[in-house]
Amino acid sequence: xxxxxxxxxxxxxxxxxxAQVAAPAxxxxxxxxxxxxxxxxxxxxxxxxxxxxxAMAQRELDDIAREGAEFIxxxxxxxxxxxxxxxxxEEASVGIAVxxxxxxxxxxxxxxIIEELKRRVPIWKREHYVDGTREWVDPSGxxxxxxxx
Amino acid sequence: xSVTVLLFASYADALGGPSVSVDIPAEATVADVLAAIGQRPxxxxxxxxxxxxxxxxxxSSSTRISSGDEIALIPPVAGG
Numbered sequence: 001x002x003x004x005x006x007x008x009x010x011x012x013x014x015x016x017x018x019a020q021v022a023a024p025a026x027x028x029x030x031x032x033x034x035x036x037x038x039x040x041x042x043x044x045x046x047x048x049x050x051x052x053x054x055a056m057a058q059r060e061l062d063d064i065a066r067e068g069a070e071f072i073x074x075x076x077x078x079x080x081x082x083x084x085x086x087x088x089x090e091e092a093s094v095g096i097a098v099x100x101x102x103x104x105x106x107x108x109x110x111x112x113i114i115e116e117l118k119r120r121v122p123i124w125k126r127e128h129y130v131d132g133t134r135e136w137v138d139p140s141g142x143x144x145x146x147x148x149x
Numbered sequence: 150x151s152v153t154v155l156l157f158a159s160y161a162d163a164l165g166g167p168s169v170s171v172d173i174p175a176e177a178t179v180a181d182v183l184a185a186i187g188q189r190p191x192x193x194x195x196x197x198x199x200x201x202x203x204x205x206x207x208x209s210s211s212t213r214i215s216s217g218d219e220i221a222l223i224p225p226v227a228g229g
């Protein structure tokens with residue numbers, strides 16, 4: 001049972017993620033990519049800067065990958081990669097590959113992993129807007145207005 | 150004792166740097182750390198009870214602090 005998780009600064013390679021979870025006994029691979037989008041809450045976005053408490057983020061990602069592989073369905077392979085640094089539109093910030101014998105479990109594990117990641121991994125993003133301003137994003141509410149451009 | 154508290158993202162901006170040192174009693178808990186940080190300029194921009202990690206695990210306000218622990222305030226996470 002494979003479960004790997006990494007923080008990276010270079011672009012995410014989806015083919016490499018898929019290769020990490022491919023297995024002869026697994027008939028389904030689900031690949032999820034979270035991608036930088038041009039609009040958030042009605043504001044034009046030009047890019048996102050991701051930062052992390054790297055040591056703790058790595059531990060949480062390791063835990064999530066292991067829990068996803070072992071506890072949710074019992075026999076999935078999981079590869080998670082999260083990017084840090086400056087990203088532009090259409091670039092992937094997170095990639096999750098899950099393989100399982102059957103598609104239902106592969107989809108379920110993939111979905112569980114992204115929700116857990118968003119809930120408990122100490123990673124933050126600062127959106128850059130078309131008007132030149134930048135703000136930290138608080139998913140529980142509005143952007144945090146502490147930073148001037 | 151003096152402990153260093155790691156700060157990130159909006160909290161680092163609020164308190165003016167990536168870490169802050171605070172003095173706490175010997176038998177201190179996370180609540181004592183938060184009370185000490187609350188005295189710092191910029192702390193009014195933080196929520197009343199920010200999330201805290203001790204040794205890279207989420208902690209509660211009653212978690213005991215020992216000398217050498219790695220303490221961090223965790224702003225609302227926004228990965229993905």
